[in-house]
Amino acid sequence: MSKNPLGMKRFGPVTLNVQNAQGEAERLSKLLGMDIAYIPEGNDQIFGLEAEDVLFILDGSPAAEALAKEYGNHVTELGIRVDSAQAALDAAKKKTSEPMRLCEKTGVAYLKAPHDGELYFRFIEDGQHPYLGMVRNPNLKPSGNYAFNRIDHIVTNTQKILPVIQFMQDVFGMQKVNEFTVRVEADDFMASLYSEVMGIYGSEEAILFPVNEPLAGDDVSQIPAQLREMKRSHAQHIALATDDIVHGIQSLRSRGMAFLEFRNEAHAKCYYEDVPNRLGNITVQEALTTLRELGILVDKCGEGYLLQLFSTRMFPDKSVPFVEIIQRASDVIGCFGDGNFAALAESLEYSMRHGGTSQP
Numbered sequence: 001m002s003k004n005p006l007g008m009k010r011f012g013p014v015t016l017n018v019q020n021a022q023g024e025a026e027r028l029s030k031l032l033g034m035d036i037a038y039i040p041e042g043n044d045q046i047f048g049l050e051a052e053d054v055l056f057i058l059d060g061s062p063a064a065e066a067l068a069k070e071y072g073n074h075v076t077e078l079g080i081r082v083d084s085a086q087a088a089l090d091a092a093k094k095k096t097s098e099p100m101r102l103c104e105k106t107g108v109a110y111l112k113a114p115h116d117g118e119l120y121f122r123f124i125e126d127g128q129h130p131y132l133g134m135v136r137n138p139n140l141k142p143s144g145n146y147a148f149n150r151i152d153h154i155v156t157n158t159q160k161i162l163p164v165i166q167f168m169q170d171v172f173g174m175q176k177v178n179e180f181t182v183r184v185e186a187d188d189f190m191a192s193l194y195s196e197v198m199g200i201y202g203s204e205e206a207i208l209f210p211v212n213e214p215l216a217g218d219d220v221s222q223i224p225a226q227l228r229e230m231k232r233s234h235a236q237h238i239a240l241a242t243d244d245i246v247h248g249i250q251s252l253r254s255r256g257m258a259f260l261e262f263r264n265e266a267h268a269k270c271y272y273e274d275v276p277n278r279l280g281n282i283t284v285q286e287a288l289t290t291l292r293e294l295g296i297l298v299d300k301c302g303e304g305y306l307l308q309l310f311s312t313r314m315f316p317d318k319s320v321p322f323v324e325i326i327q328r329a330s331d332v333i334g335c336f337g338d339g340n341f342a343a344l345a346e347s348l349e350y351s352m353r354h355g356g357t358s359q360p
């Protein structure tokens, strides 16, 4: 079997169903430092937020808004750039009976994800119009100074990981590039999850889909809580890549973006003091004091390292989705910071227990 049967190239636009699309477009544009690159063409409230190769489509059309009302604002389509949308659909048809269709007007293809609920993969070619109902903003003046420039990975939460992994293997030709089991128990909480990271080889850029499921017997920590909150499988976070995370986090913090904090100062101290042990003889270019000031996590990745930090919630009403900012200084693409994973899960758990930090 071809390693990339659908001709996947890199991540494409991510679509979110939202209420008050204009208000959210203005708020998120300020908060994330993204340009409002697309505005509604007709009566539907559809906006596109852009930062280089990242495009978030905020769909506030009546059908999308009704879903957002029922489930909260949420990600509904995971965009993937392909050589040919039609060919991708033809290849998928041979491997799955999940519903799929080609949009006649745009030529963009949709394939229902195997998760329960309404999550879709959306195959789009370079040069295709990204979404019906919106046009390029004629007053657009790209800021050019972005905190991130492309999508690194998109994480989904589901009750049953196996059918999702199987689908990604059979239909997308993906392989498991990493897996994690996290179980952290403390006096006042437990953090646990099982995660497999699926990735494709032979694409222009890495396309990584980590999939989380609750660990057996855990119905109290973040993943089961998020599944209950969203009532079904969903995209938990979108990881946005940058080549300069220090600038990115400084910029986002100055915009009022809130990030996950360590449980307390003692945990933070411990974490950063342990960095030399975790990294061995790998040299981190960024000053550790700066990373600590900004709360950026650092972990080993092959012979290099990676830097990452999770935001708090994107929308005030739900704990997911949120974003992660990540900088990879490594040739290994499937790293997620094994040491960071427990720290991140713990931070998330702590944040959930304490109500998270709502953003402006």
Ligand SMILES: [Fe+2]
Binding pocket: 153, 155, 237, 239, 324
């Ligand atoms: Fe992530």
